[in-house]
Amino acid sequence: xxxxxPKLAVWKFASCDGCQLSLLDCEDELLAVAGAVxxxxxxxxxxxxxxxxxxxxxxEGSITTPHDAERIQQVRQSSKHLVxxxxxxTAGGIQALRNFSDVKEFARIVYARPEYISTLARSTPIxxxxxxxxxxxxxxxxxxxxxxxxxxxxxxxxxxTPAHSVCVECKLRGNVCLMVxxxxxxxxxxxxxxxxxxxxxxxxxxxxxxxxxxxxxxxxLNQQLVQLGMTxxxxxxxxxxxxxxxxxxxxxxxxx
Amino acid sequence: xxxxxDQPAIIERQHFQRLIDxxxxxxxxxxxxxxxxxxxxxxxxxxxxxxPQGWTDEQDGGVYRLKRRADDALFGYAVGPxxxxxxxxxxxxxxxxxRRNADGAEFTAETEPPPRFAFIGVRSCELHAIxxxxxxxxxxxxxxxxxxxxxxxxxxxxxNCGQAGGTCFCVSMNTGPQxxxxxxxxxxxxxxxxxxxxxxxxxxxxxxxLLRELSARQAGDEERRQAAQTVARTAQQMGRTMDTxxxxxxxxxxxxxxxxxxxxxxxxxxANCTMVCPTCFCTTVEDTTNLTGEHAERWRxxxxxxxxxxxxxxxxxVRVSTKARYRQWMTHKxxxxxxxxxxxxxxxxxxxxxxxxxxxxxxxxxxxxxxxEAEQ
Numbered sequence: 001x002x003x004x005x006p007k008l009a010v011w012k013f014a015s016c017d018g019c020q021l022s023l024l025d026c027e028d029e030l031l032a033v034a035g036a037v038x039x040x041x042x043x044x045x046x047x048x049x050x051x052x053x054x055x056x057x058x059x060e061g062s063i064t065t066p067h068d069a070e071r072i073q074q075v076r077q078s079s080k081h082l083v084x085x086x087x088x089x090t091a092g093g094i095q096a097l098r099n100f101s102d103v104k105e106f107a108r109i110v111y112a113r114p115e116y117i118s119t120l121a122r123s124t125p126i127x128x129x130x131x132x133x134x135x136x137x138x139x140x141x142x143x144x145x146x147x148x149x150x151x152x153x154x155x156x157x158x159x160x161t162p163a164h165s166v167c168v169e170c171k172l173r174g175n176v177c178l179m180v181x182x183x184x185x186x187x188x189x190x191x192x193x194x195x196x197x198x199x200x201x202x203x204x205x206x207x208x209x210x211x212x213x214x215x216x217x218x219x220x221l222n223q224q225l226v227q228l229g230m231t232x233x234x235x236x237x238x239x240x241x242x243x244x245x246x247x248x249x250x251x252x253x254x255x256x
Numbered sequence: 257x258x259x260x261x262d263q264p265a266i267i268e269r270q271h272f273q274r275l276i277d278x279x280x281x282x283x284x285x286x287x288x289x290x291x292x293x294x295x296x297x298x299x300x301x302x303x304x305x306x307x308p309q310g311w312t313d314e315q316d317g318g319v320y321r322l323k324r325r326a327d328d329a330l331f332g333y334a335v336g337p338x339x340x341x342x343x344x345x346x347x348x349x350x351x352x353x354x355r356r357n358a359d360g361a362e363f364t365a366e367t368e369p370p371p372r373f374a375f376i377g378v379r380s381c382e383l384h385a386i387x388x389x390x391x392x393x394x395x396x397x398x399x400x401x402x403x404x405x406x407x408x409x410x411x412x413x414x415x416n417c418g419q420a421g422g423t424c425f426c427v428s429m430n431t432g433p434q435x436x437x438x439x440x441x442x443x444x445x446x447x448x449x450x451x452x453x454x455x456x457x458x459x460x461x462x463x464x465x466l467l468r469e470l471s472a473r474q475a476g477d478e479e480r481r482q483a484a485q486t487v488a489r490t491a492q493q494m495g496r497t498m499d500t501x502x503x504x505x506x507x508x509x510x511x512x513x514x515x516x517x518x519x520x521x522x523x524x525x526x527a528n529c530t531m532v533c534p535t536c537f538c539t540t541v542e543d544t545t546n547l548t549g550e551h552a553e554r555w556r557x558x559x560x561x562x563x564x565x566x567x568x569x570x571x572x573x574v575r576v577s578t579k580a581r582y583r584q585w586m587t588h589k590x591x592x593x594x595x596x597x598x599x600x601x602x603x604x605x606x607x608x609x610x611x612x613x614x615x616x617x618x619x620x621x622x623x624x625x626x627x628x629e630a631e632q
Contacts, residue, residue, distance in 0.1 A: 029547070036547040147547075155549050160542045164527060164563040167613070171531035172347045172558060176293040176337055179613045181320045189526035189613050203293070214564045215578060217524045224318070224614045 006055035006154065009041035011075050013061025013068050014095055014123060018140040019086035020044050020060050025143050033147070036154055052078030056153060058146075059132075062088040062123045064095060069120070069129060076130040083149060084126045087139035091211050091246040094139075096123040099245055125245070136161065137192050139209040139242035145194050162193050163214040166206050169197035178205055185225050187238060190216035190250075211243040218250040262458075264480055265472035267443070269452035272330065273304040274470050275413070276376070284374035284411055287343060289336070294322055296336040298343070301376065308333065315422040315495065315606065317615025327447050331377055334421025335605050339534035340382055341389060343373050344406045351541065351554045361552075370405035376413045378439065380432030381424075381603040383414060385534035387438055391597045392537050411462065414439035416487045422495035423606030425619055429500065431603040433490040435459075441466060444483035455483035496606060498619040499626060500590075503600075506626060507591040511583070515624045520579035522616055527560035529608035529616075530585065535601050540565070561585050586621060 010020055024045055026033060033039075040050035057079035063069050076082055087093050098106065099122045107114040126132055136149055145161055152159035162168070166188035170177065178184040178200055186205035188197070192213045199206050212218075218239070225235050236254035239247035267275060279286050280302075288301040291308045301307065312325045313333045325332050354361045378386075390407065393400035414435035417424075426432030435442040440463035443454040455475050458464035475483075530536040540559035545552045559566055562581050567574035575581045593601030602618070609617045 032547045148544075151545055151547055154547065155545045157543065157545070160544070162563070162565060164560070164565070165524070167524075167526040167528050168531065168558075168560065168563075171528065174297065174338065174342065174347075176295040176297060177320075177528065177611055177613065180318055180611055181294045181322075181337075183319075186613075189524040189528075213526075215525050217521075217578065220522050220524055220614050 005036065005038040007040040007050065007053075008037040008150075009052070009054040009057045009075075009079065010039075010044065011041075011057055011059045011061075012044070013059065013072065013089065013126070014064040015061030015086065015088040015093065017044060017060070019089075019138075020058075022085075022141050022143040022146055023058070026147060029147055033150065037150070054079050056081045056083065056150070059084045059089050059126050060086055062092045062095060062125060063129055064098075064120055064123045065118055066120065067118070072126060072129050081133045081153060082126075082130065083134045083136060083153075084132050085136045085141050085146065087137065087209065087211060087242040087246075088123075089126045090135045090137055091243045092123040092125050094242050094244070096245040097240060098123055099248075100240070100251075123245070134159065137210040138194055142194050142196065144196075164193055165189050165213045166191045166193050166195070166197050166200070166210070169193050169195070170200050173197055173201060175200055178203065179224070179228070183228050185228050185230055185238070187221070189213075190218050190221050207241060208239070208247065209242055211246040216250075218247070219253070222250070222254065262464075264455050264457045264475040264483070265467050265470075266475050266479060267454040267456050267470060267472050269328075269330070269454070271470070272454070275466070276301060276304060278466055278469055279374040279376075279411060279413075282374075282411075284372050286374045286376060287340075288376035289331070289333075291322065295320060296322070296333055298336075298338040298340065298375075298377075304330075307331075307377075312419065313421060315424075315610045317423065317609050317617050318612055319615070320610050328452065329418065329445055329447055331415045331443075331445050332418055334417065334419070334424055335379055335382065335607060337532055337607065337611055339532065339605075339607070340375055340378060340386060341534055341537075343371075343375070344386070344410065345389060345393070345400075345403055345537060347558045349402060349556045351556055354552045356550045370402070370409065372409045372411075373406065374411040374413065376415075378412050378414045378435075379417055379605075380414065380435040381426045381429075381605040382534055383412070383435055383438040384429075384431040384603040385605070386412075388535045388597065388599055388601060388603070389537060391599065392535075412439045412441075414442040414459075416442060416444040416483070417490045418445050418486050420490050420493035420495060421606055421610075423609040423617075424494050425496040425498050425604040425606060427491050427494050427604070428496075428498040428619075429600065429602055429604035434487045439463070444486055446479065446482045446486060448482055453479065455479055496604075496609065496617070496619045498602075498604065498622055500600070503622065504591040504594050506622075506629070507587045510625050510629075511587075513625055513628070515621065515628065516579045516583045518624075519582050519616060519621055520577065522614055523562075523578050523582045524614060525562045525578050525581060526613060527562040528611050528613060530560040530562060531558060532607040532611045533589075534605060534607070535589075535603065536560070538566070561588070586618060589618075590622065 187208040188206035192210040239251035393403040417433035
C-alpha cells in the first residue's frame, strides 16, 4: 500500500490573502506540491474540504476578533504542525497599526452602527494565542521560502531561512549599496533576509517587509537615516508598516 | 619592433583595446571595472568603452560617490564594492548532487570546467588580498579545488594606483600602491599634456609573451620616470592611516576594553564589512531536497562572523553580543590572522570603512584603543 500523503490545510485570519496566493503562485512547482501532499483544506484554491486532523497547517493572518481567537485554538488542535506565514500571522500585520490608537474611535467614525462591529483592541500574531512550530516572515512571503519550509518538513530537516540582514542578500547578488552609493534610506541592515533583496535590486530602499533581523541595531541605523535627511517623524513612519508591532520599540523611540 | 621583456614597455591609450582583444583571443573571460548603479564594480569586459573612462570616486566612512574627472583616465579611481574574490571564491557554489537509488544514494561531483578569467585593473592591495586567500585555500592542510582551478588559470593585469581613495591605507599595511608581485602584467597609467599611455611591466613569461604580441615598444627614461612619480604621488594621498606597530599584542592585551562596547553601540551586525572584505573567506553549507525526496544538493555560500548562525553550536550561539562579534572580526583580521596564516588579514583597501552603512572605521577603532593606552 502506498504511503499516505501528509494532509495540508491553509487557513486565513485577518489578512489580504497574498501569502496564500504565494502557494498558488508556485506554478512550476505546484504540481509537485500537490503530488507530495494531499491539499485537504484550501478554500481559496478548491471547494474540496477534507476534515482534519491535518499534518501541516499553514496559517495566514492575524487575530483581530473574538471569533478568530477561538477559531485559532481549533486549528491548533487539528494540526500536527502549525506554520504561520507572512507579516500578519507572525507580527500582526499592517492592521496592527490599530495597536497604536483607539480602535473604538475608528469604528465610531467609519461605521453608522459601530455596536455591530465585534473587534479586538489589538491585532496580534498567531504565536500570542497558540504554540507555533515555525514562523515564515514576509509581506508577502517568498514562494521559494514557502516551498523550502514544506520541503524541509516533509523530509524532516531544518528549513534554510537565515535570520541575518537583507544586506547579506544584496552582497551575495553583487548589488551596489543604495545607502552608501546613493544616500537612499534603507531598512536592509535591520531587516530579516528572505526576499532576496528584492527592492534594493530595483533601486529602492528596503521597506522592512520581513520584519526585524536577528539582532537589529535600529538605534544606530536611525542616526544614519537622520543624517541622510529623514526627520524623526519620518523615521517613526518607516517602522510603522507591515511589521509595525515587531518594530514597536523602534517607532516609539522617535515619538509621534 | 619587439622589445626585451624584462624592460618596461609602452601601451598607448589608443591601443589599449588590443590588450583586451588579445586576452579574449586566448580564450579568457575578461573581467574589469565597469560603471554600474552608481559605482565601479567588476564585471565582464568586451571593449575598451566598458571601462570607467573619465570617472573617479569619492569615498569616506559609509559614503561612496562617483564623480567626473577632468581627464579621460581609464583607471582614475580606487577600489569599489566588489573584489576579485567573487570570481575566485564564488558567493554561491553547488558542491555536489545526490539521487536516491535502490542501494541508497548516488553522488555526483560538480564537473563544470572552471572559467578562465583574465582580470584587468587589479590593484596592489588586491594582489595582496589574493595572496592571503592563496594561503587560506591552497597552502593549508586542505586545498579548495574550486579556488585552485580558478586561481591557477587566472591572468592578472595589475594597475598601479594613480590616485588613492578617501578610505585607502595600503601604505600603512605595506601592501601598495605599487604592485610588486603576483601579476602577469602591471600597468601604470600616465596622462601628461596630450599624451595618454601605460607603462607596462611583465611579471611572468606569459605576461611578457602578451607584451610581445602587442608589439609594445620599450619605455623611455622619461616615461618610466613619469610612471614612478605617479605611484609615489599616490602613496602620499592615503585617506587613512593605521599604526600597525605591535598590533597583535595591542589587541590581545585589550580583549576587555570599553571601546568594544562603544563600537557595539554603532555596529549593525549587518555583515557588510565581511562581504566586501577581499580576504574574508568564511562560508556555510546548505542542503536542499526536492519535494519527492529523490534529489538532494549541497550548496556553499558566503557566511559572516557577524551572524548568530555562524557561531551556533549545540545549545546556542557562542558570540551572542554585538561586542563579541565585532571584536572577533577585528581581532581576527588584525591579530590572530597573523598567528593563523603568518600575515595580517587586512590589506588596507578601505572597503569595510566605505561600505559600512554607518561608517565604522577600523583605523579609528585601532587608534582609539592605542591612544587609550598612551593616556594611561
